[in-house]
Amino acid sequence: MRKESFLEGEEVITISNGGLVTLTTHRIRLERTHSGQSYIVSMILKKISSIEVNSQSIPLLWIMGALAGLASIYSLMVGSVEMFLLLIVVALIFFIGYYKNKKHLITIKSDGASKIHFRTRGLSSVEVIQFINQVENAALQQLNIESIK
Numbered sequence: 001m002r003k004e005s006f007l008e009g010e011e012v013i014t015i016s017n018g019g020l021v022t023l024t025t026h027r028i029r030l031e032r033t034h035s036g037q038s039y040i041v042s043m044i045l046k047k048i049s050s051i052e053v054n055s056q057s058i059p060l061l062w063i064m065g066a067l068a069g070l071a072s073i074y075s076l077m078v079g080s081v082e083m084f085l086l087l088i089v090v091a092l093i094f095f096i097g098y099y100k101n102k103k104h105l106i107t108i109k110s111d112g113a114s115k116i117h118f119r120t121r122g123l124s125s126v127e128v129i130q131f132i133n134q135v136e137n138a139a140l141q142q143l144n145i146e147s148i149k
Contacts, residue, residue, distance in 0.1 A: 005029075014134055021118055023135055026142065028108060030116045041116050045139040049111040051132050055125070057102040065094030104128045108135065 006024070013023045022029050029042040072087030104123060108116040120128055 013138055014131065016120070016123070016131055018121075021116070023131075023138060025138060028116060028135060028138075030118055041114055043108065043110050043114060043116060045135075045142040047110040047112060048108060048135070048139045050109045051135060052107040052109070053128055053132065054105040054107070055102065056105065058098060061094050061098035061101065065091045065098060068094060106132075 007026050010024045010026045013025060015022050020030060020032065022031070025045075027042055027044050028048070029040065032039040068087050068091035072084050072091060075083035075087055104120040104125070106116075106118055106120060106128065120131075123131070
C-alpha cells in the first residue's frame with residue numbers, strides 16, 4: 001500500500017505476504033498485480049464480520065516419510081548401512097515436501113459483500129494466528145474509538 005493512499009491519521013500495523021496484504025489502524029487492504037492486471041480489495045476494520053483460516057496439506061507425504069523412516073530403522077537392524085542412509089534421505093525428502101506444501105488460506109469477510117482471500121507463504125500456524133489477532137485487535141480498537149465519539 002503506497003503512502004499516498006493512507007487516510008488521515010492512518011498508520012501501518014503490519015504488512016504480510018511480501019506486501020500483498022497491509023493492515024493499518026483503519027483498514028485492511030489486499031493489492032495484487034499480475035500480467036498487467038491489478039486487483040485491490042480494501043475493507044474498513046469496523047466492517048469485518050469474520051476471519052476464516054483453512055489449512056491445506058498433503059498428509060500422504062508425511063505418511064510416506066514415516067514409512068521410509070521405519071524402513072530405514074529396519075535396514076539398519078539387518079546391517080545394511082547404505083540402504084539406511086538412502087531411506088533416511090528419502091524420509092527427509094517426504095517430510096520436507098509435506099512441510100513445504102502446507103498452506104494456510106485466509107478469508108476475511110465484511111458485513112457487506114466483499115471478502116479478502118489470500119494464501120500465506122512461509123508462515124507457521126502460530127504466525128497466522130498472530131496475524132489474525134492483530135486484525136481483530138485493530139478492528140476492536142476501531143469499534144472502541146467509534147463508541148467514544
